[in-house]
Amino acid sequence: MKSAELVEPPVTPQARGTRLKIAGKWAKNGGPLAALFLLTILGAFLNPSFLSWNNLSNVLTRSAFIGIISVGGTFVIVTGQIDLSVGAMAAFIASLMIIVINQFADSGMALPLAIGVGMILGLVIGLLSGLMNGLLATLGKIDSFIVTLGTMGIFRSLVIFVANGGTLTLNPNIREVYRPVFYDSWFNVPIPIWVLAVVVVAGAVALAKTPFGRYCRAVGSNAEVAHYSAIHVNRIRVIAFVVQGFCVGLATLLYVPRLGSASSSTGVLWELEAITAVVVGGTALRGGTGRVSGSIIGALILTMIGNILNLTNIISVYLNGAVQGVIILGAALLQRNSRTR
Amino acid sequence: MSDRSTPILTARNVTHAFGPVTVLHSVSIDFMPGEVHAIVGENGAGKSTLMKILSGILRPSLGEVLYLQKPVKTGDLRTMEDLGVRLIHQELNLAEDLTVLENLFLGEESTWGPFLDEAKMRAKGREVLAQVGLNVPLNTTVRNLRVSEKQLIEIAKAISQRVTALILDEPTATLTRQETAQLFRIIGSFAAAGVAILYVSHRLEEVKQLAHRITILRDGRLVTTQQASELSPGEIVRLMVGRSLNDLYPRKVLATQQTNALEVRDISVPGFVSNASFTLGKGEILGFAGLVGAGRTELWEAVLGLRKISGGEVFRNGEKNRPANYSQALERLRAVYLPEDRKGKGLLVSFDALANYSLLGLKRFGIWFVNERRERNAFEQAVDQFQIKVPDRSMPVNRLSGGNQQKVLMAKILALDPEIIVFDEPTRGIDVGTKAQVYRLIAEMAAKDRACVVISSELLEIIGLCHRVIVMRSQRIVASLEGAEINEDEIMLYATGVKSAQPAFSS
Numbered sequence: 001m002k003s004a005e006l007v008e009p010p011v012t013p014q015a016r017g018t019r020l021k022i023a024g025k026w027a028k029n030g031g032p033l034a035a036l037f038l039l040t041i042l043g044a045f046l047n048p049s050f051l052s053w054n055n056l057s058n059v060l061t062r063s064a065f066i067g068i069i070s071v072g073g074t075f076v077i078v079t080g081q082i083d084l085s086v087g088a089m090a091a092f093i094a095s096l097m098i099i100v101i102n103q104f105a106d107s108g109m110a111l112p113l114a115i116g117v118g119m120i121l122g123l124v125i126g127l128l129s130g131l132m133n134g135l136l137a138t139l140g141k142i143d144s145f146i147v148t149l150g151t152m153g154i155f156r157s158l159v160i161f162v163a164n165g166g167t168l169t170l171n172p173n174i175r176e177v178y179r180p181v182f183y184d185s186w187f188n189v190p191i192p193i194w195v196l197a198v199v200v201v202a203g204a205v206a207l208a209k210t211p212f213g214r215y216c217r218a219v220g221s222n223a224e225v226a227h228y229s230a231i232h233v234n235r236i237r238v239i240a241f242v243v244q245g246f247c248v249g250l251a252t253l254l255y256v257p258r259l260g261s262a263s264s265s266t267g268v269l270w271e272l273e274a275i276t277a278v279v280v281g282g283t284a285l286r287g288g289t290g291r292v293s294g295s296i297i298g299a300l301i302l303t304m305i306g307n308i309l310n311l312t313n314i315i316s317v318y319l320n321g322a323v324q325g326v327i328i329l330g331a332a333l334l335q336r337n338s339r340t341r
Numbered sequence: 342m343s344d345r346s347t348p349i350l351t352a353r354n355v356t357h358a359f360g361p362v363t364v365l366h367s368v369s370i371d372f373m374p375g376e377v378h379a380i381v382g383e384n385g386a387g388k389s390t391l392m393k394i395l396s397g398i399l400r401p402s403l404g405e406v407l408y409l410q411k412p413v414k415t416g417d418l419r420t421m422e423d424l425g426v427r428l429i430h431q432e433l434n435l436a437e438d439l440t441v442l443e444n445l446f447l448g449e450e451s452t453w454g455p456f457l458d459e460a461k462m463r464a465k466g467r468e469v470l471a472q473v474g475l476n477v478p479l480n481t482t483v484r485n486l487r488v489s490e491k492q493l494i495e496i497a498k499a500i501s502q503r504v505t506a507l508i509l510d511e512p513t514a515t516l517t518r519q520e521t522a523q524l525f526r527i528i529g530s531f532a533a534a535g536v537a538i539l540y541v542s543h544r545l546e547e548v549k550q551l552a553h554r555i556t557i558l559r560d561g562r563l564v565t566t567q568q569a570s571e572l573s574p575g576e577i578v579r580l581m582v583g584r585s586l587n588d589l590y591p592r593k594v595l596a597t598q599q600t601n602a603l604e605v606r607d608i609s610v611p612g613f614v615s616n617a618s619f620t621l622g623k624g625e626i627l628g629f630a631g632l633v634g635a636g637r638t639e640l641w642e643a644v645l646g647l648r649k650i651s652g653g654e655v656f657r658n659g660e661k662n663r664p665a666n667y668s669q670a671l672e673r674l675r676a677v678y679l680p681e682d683r684k685g686k687g688l689l690v691s692f693d694a695l696a697n698y699s700l701l702g703l704k705r706f707g708i709w710f711v712n713e714r715r716e717r718n719a720f721e722q723a724v725d726q727f728q729i730k731v732p733d734r735s736m737p738v739n740r741l742s743g744g745n746q747q748k749v750l751m752a753k754i755l756a757l758d759p760e761i762i763v764f765d766e767p768t769r770g771i772d773v774g775t776k777a778q779v780y781r782l783i784a785e786m787a788a789k790d791r792a793c794v795v796i797s798s799e800l801l802e803i804i805g806l807c808h809r810v811i812v813m814r815s816q817r818i819v820a821s822l823e824g825a826e827i828n829e830d831e832i833m834l835y836a837t838g839v840k841s842a843q844p845a846f847s848s
Contacts, residue, residue: 209710211703218700221689228647228678228686229700229753230668288691 032297047311064192065251067299070277071203072247074295075240080220080287081144087270088155093252094262097122098168111177123249130245134238160264167263175260182257204292220287280331349537350506355404365561372537379540379552383772387561396428397421425505442479469497474523489633506537517632545574590805591784602792608653613639615816621792628807629796635813637796645670676761677754687750690739695720702757723752744775763794
């Protein structure tokens with residue numbers, strides 16, 4: 001033992017602090033990760049085909065929508081706000097994209113170009129919708145809950161209006177061209193998973209390693225202190241909403257080729273799933289602290305529950321929502337316990 | 342309570358530990374009826390812990406609390422409240438969205454059948470507000486009150502019920518001299534009625550003036566309990582810090598030739614400041630005195646772009662340069678502001694010291710990405726420079742002592758090497774040792790030709806530290822005092838409006 005001590009570099013107080021910090025972070029992050037791990041084992045135990053690459057990539061692909069949206073949601077929630085409009089916003093973006101792409105294609109534009117224009121439009125509408133939510137919440141001084149409750153209703157109603165109460169569908173020839181964006185793979189990994197991975201990494205780095213991310217947490221923790229630290233509080237809040245809008249736009253680009261249609265039932269309850277993913281992932285709903293990595297784990301947990309219920313028949317698939325609800329409550333209880341230690 | 346020789350409240354061998362750290366070592370004190378018993382000690386000496394144990398908020402690890410010589414159930418707020426033991430918190434504990442009346446009777450509402458007895462509560466509420474000398478409507482929302490008014494509400498709330506022992510933790514930290522005098526009258530009348538008063542304060546003049554007996558704590562141990570008349574302020578300080586403090590205030594060194602760092606002309610803030618004009622010199626320590634609510638904080642917030650103005654201009658080097666927001670003030674004026682409300686405006690209490698230290702001007706560690714190694718190195722330097730005691734680097738700052746929190750805040754604003762530094766109540770709620778350190782630091786900054794502003798309600802601090810003093814009264818600058826004019830009487834005459842602007846003073 002003596003010799004081992006001689007070899008080991010002396011532990012400075014700073015180094016010990018860093019180690020403690022890492023240990024602490026692991027403990028905090030460990031909850032969601034452990035839950036995901038347990039679910040995976042449970043799934044494999046109940047049905048051997050659960051662990052097949054086919055099924056796992058299916059789970060990941062299905063997680064992509066909520067996963068991408070929850071990355072944006074993490075920023076909104078960390079800044080102490082909430083966005084209830086994302087599901088309706090996605091449906092609204094999908095509707096406009098379908099209309100525009102069909103129009104351009106009908107007027108003789110090359111199909112890939114028409115789709116490209118539609119995709120750019122989708123992202124722009126997402127950004128603008130987020131900007132609108134953010135400006136209403138900050139300059140309008142309306143609580144973000146109320147703002148997005150209002151815009152949710154507006155988006156949802158506009159979808160029904162432009163679809164004339166029915167369903168908007170991409171022309172079949174266009175759909176053939178657009179389809180690969182969702183269904184194709186690079187290196188045996190479906191494109192949505194690639195997009196999800198890029199968004200998660202970018203979001204995680206932005207929140208944890210940049211001044212903007214630090215400002216988001218500061219604003220969510222105490223906006224007054226942020227103001228007195230020369231942080232443009234409103235600007236940060238608006239940017240968080242714009243990031244959220246961009247993520248919704250991006251998720252919709254992947255969603256449109258999947259079904260090739262949009263209707264009043266598109267994106268229903270996505271906002272709740274996204275918020276659930278964020279909270280299950282360990283981000284405090286009151287803001288100030290959160291991690292993008294946690295949110296994506298949360299999204300995976302939610303999708304995996306549905307998948308396991310589908311693959312087995314111990315619990316009815318109809319109880320999917322109930323199981324998810326239990327998970328949310330469990331996560332909230334665990335967070336509370338870790339705080340009151 | 343006729344027997345004045347039986348202690349009302351007794352701490353017997355009270356020991357308390359937070360985890361491995363023992364913060365109180367077997368402390369025993371008797372609190373007699375009709376006696377004002379002051380408890381003094383540096384931050385971290387264990388005063389607040391002792392108060393929390395006596396009032397039933399904390400359960401001691403060892404030892405007993407006795408009421409009229411009988412042991413009581415410890416760590417139970419309700420039991421102590423029923424016995425009439427009332428704690429007035431250092432940190433305000435009011436429901437901000439409720440009215441004054443609702444706060445006064447929160448949990449103690451008078452009822453008439455299933456309904457609230459508004460009339461009875463109003464009458465009683467008016468009575469207790471009059472007792473503490475506070476003149477606000479009962480249906481004002483507490484959020485809209487000033488800190489000092491909230492403090493008085495806390496006191497009114499405590500005395501609205503039966504009181505046998507009144508525990509006051511730093512009650513005058515936010516009060517002006519008038520309000521303090523009013524509070525002392527209240528305390529005096531309660532003591533005369535046989536209530537045991539436990540008084541915790543950093544202000545030794547007050548303690549000397551008010552207390553019958555003084556207990557000194559140091560590092561969680563009882564140093565001595567003595568009659569107040571037997572202790573001189575110097576001795577108290579020596580016993581508190583375990584060494585003698587030679588000079589609390591550094592020597593005033595005035596720059597010989599002064600150049601203006603800033604000129605403020607006709608700044609107005611609706612409801613707070615009207616037409617304030619003054620200059621601030623390089624190397625100068627400029628004091629802002631006045632009663633709470635005179636507009637001192639608001640004036641400086643307006644100058645630094647933290648608050649909207651309705652008119653006025655700021656000049657730097659003769660050019661118009663009024664910042665529209667605080668980050669412009671940082672860049673263009675090189676000016677920083679130390680907020681008076683440490684926890685509400687200064688520090689993110691749930692974040693660690695490092696994140697708090699670097700938050701102001703975070704982009705100096707990288708515009709796109711925070712260089713965490715450079716950030717940590719800078720922080721470690723600041724820890725050394727300001728002698729901040731951070732036992733565990735990942736600990737949230739609300740677990741640091743008040744003095745250490747203030748040092749983190751100082752380090753945070755001074756890290757940007759500012760040229761103009763505004764200190765708003767820089768020593769509120771911190772111990773004597775740290776106070777002296779803060780004063781030294783301000784003097785050092787001035788010696789380095791920085792322009793320093795000290796906004797303070799502690800007159801001795803203003804007098805001991807400042808080269809020049811501007812006095813504000815109800816939204817206006819009423820005097821600018823220099824040299825021998827800087828004394829308590831002169832400042833108070835202007836602050837209270839007995840004397841108005843002398844002809845020699847013009848903007």
